[in-house]
Amino acid sequence: MKYFKSILFFLSTLVVLSCSSDDGKISFTLLQLNDVYEISSIQGGKFGGMARVKTIHKELLKENKNTLLVMAGDFLNPSLIGTMKYNGERIRGKQMVEVMNAMNFDVAAFGNHEFDIPKKDLQTRINESSFPWISSNVFNRTKDSIKRFYQEINGLKTPIKGSFIKEISDNDGTKIKIGFISVCIPSNPKDYVLYKEMFSSIQKEYESIKNKVDLVIGLTHVKIEHDREIAKLLPNIPLIMGGHEHDHKNEMIGNVKITKADANAKTAYIHYVTYNKTSNETKISSVLKTIDNSISDDVEVKAIVDKWLKIMENQISMIVENPYDIIYSTETPLDGRDIPIRSIQTNLGNLIAKSMAFSYGNKVDCSIVNGGSIRIDDQLVGDINSVDAFRVLPFGGAVLKVKMKGSLLNKVLEYGNNAAGSGAYLQRSSIEMNDTLFTIDNSTINPSKIYTIAISDYLMKGFDIPFLTPNHPDVISVYTPNLTETSSDIRKGMILYLKSL
Secondary structure (H helix, E strand, O other), X not given: OHHHHHHHHXXXXXXXXXXXXXXXXXXXXXXXXXXXXXXXXXXXXXXXXXXXXXXXXXXXXXXXXXXXXXXXXXXXXXXHHHHOEEOOEEOOOHHHHHHHHHHOOOEEEOOHHHHHOXXXXXXXXXXXXXXXEEOOOEEEEOOOOEEOOEEEEOOEEEEOOOEXXXXXXXXXXXXXXXXXXXXXXXXXXXXXXXXXXXXXXXXXXXXXXXXXXXXXXXXXXOOHHHHHHHHHHOOOOOEEEEOOOOOOEEEEEOOEEEEXXXXXXXXXXXXXXXXXXXXXEEEEEEEEEEOEOOOOOOHHHHXXXXXXXXXXXHHHOXXXXXXXXXXXXXXXXXXXXXXXXXXXXXXXXXXXXXXXXXOOOOOOOEEEEEHHHOOOOOEEEEEEEHHHHHHHOOOOOOEEEEEEEHHHHHXXXXXXXXXXXXXXXXXXXXXXXXXXXEEEOOEEOOOOOEEEEEEEOOHHHOOOOOOOOOOOOOEEEEEOOOOOOHHHOHHHHHHHHHHHO
C-alpha cells in the first residue's frame, strides 16, 4: 500500500511538472513597415506592394505564431488614389485602411501625414480600422476642449491611447506582456490637432506602462535625431521601430536599437526577439527584407489592391493613354521628398518646372510651381511611367501663361524663398539666385520689364502667396489653356516632356 502511494505521488509530481514547464524564455517576431503610401508595387512593379508584404507576414506566422505586424506612421496620405473620388467622395486613405485590415495589422502609430486629410475623413478612417492606433503626444483640439482622438466601433467610442499592450504565450506556457509606446513629430500643424512636447510625452507614457508589462518597445514617427534622444532618455527600451525618413536605418544608441525601413514597402524590417523573464534580458536579431518581384502576392490582399487600382486607372485613362508605359528611366533619384521639395531646389522640382515651359513650346522666360503641389514624398529612380507622374502631382491643374512686371516677379520669388519649409516654397526653371538677387538668362530681373511665365494655376489663386492673383495691377495678362492643349494639365506636360528626353 505504501509502495502504491509512493507511485501515485511520483506520477502526480510528473503531471504537475509537465503542466508547469514554463522555461521563462519566449521568442516573438516583429514585422515593421513605415511610410507606406502606395498599396501596390512601385518602380514598374519591381519593389514594394502590400500583397507581397502579406506573403512575408504569413510565412513568419508559420514560423512563429507570435508574429506582430506594425506600422510606424504615415500611411493615409499622400497617395494618388487618395486624391481621387469614389462614390462621390474623396478616397483619402480608405484604400489603405481596407488593405491593412485584410493584412491583420496589430498596431499602427500616427504619422504627421495622417493629418493631411480633414478631421472628418481621419475620424472615418480610424473608425474603419480593425487595428488599434497609438500616439502619446497627438490630441484632438476643438474650440472647447483638448481630448484624445477616439475610435468608434458599433457606437462605442474608445479613446486612442499613447500605448498598446499585447500579451503573448508560447507552447511551454511562458507568457509575457509587450508594451508599445509612440510619439509623432509635430511637423504638420492643423487647427484640429494639438501636438504635446515629444520627449516628455513619451517618457510619461513609458513611466505609466513599464510596471504593467515585461518589456517596452518604441513605435515612433520622428526624425532619427529625435529617436536617438529618446534612446538616451529611455535606455531600457531594447528597440525603437521608427519612421519619417523614408530611408532604411539601423543604429545602436547604448543598448537601444533604432530601425527604419524604406518608404513604400521597398523594404521591411524583421526583428527576431527572444526575451528571458528571469534575467529580463532581450536579444534581437534584425533583418532588412527587400520586398520585390521575387515575392508572390497574397491572393486576398491582391484582390483588394486590384480593385482600387482599377478605380485609379479609369480616372487616369481620361487624361493619358497607357498609364503604365515607361516614359523615362533614370539612375539618379529624382527627389520629391517633402522636406527638400519645400526647402531647396531639387532635380525633380526643376524637371517639373521645365516641363511647364515645354508645354508652351519653351516660349516663356521662366517657370514656377509651389513645392506643396508635389506630393509624392519619395524619390523616383529607375523606370518611370505615367502613373508615377500622377503620384508626383496628384491634384493636377492647368499651367497658365502669365505676363507680369519684373517688380511683381521679384516679389513673388522673394516670398517663395522666405517660405522655405512650407508648401509655398517655389520650385523653378530658368531662374537663378545670386546673393539676394534673382536672375533670368544671367541678367538681374528688371522691375519694369514684362516677363512671360509658366505658372501653376493654384499659385494664381492667392492661396500660398496672398497677393498673387489675376487682378494684381502688375499682372498684365493671364492665358488659360483649353482642354486640348498640353498645358491644360501639369501632369500631361510632365509626361510628354519626359518622353521627349
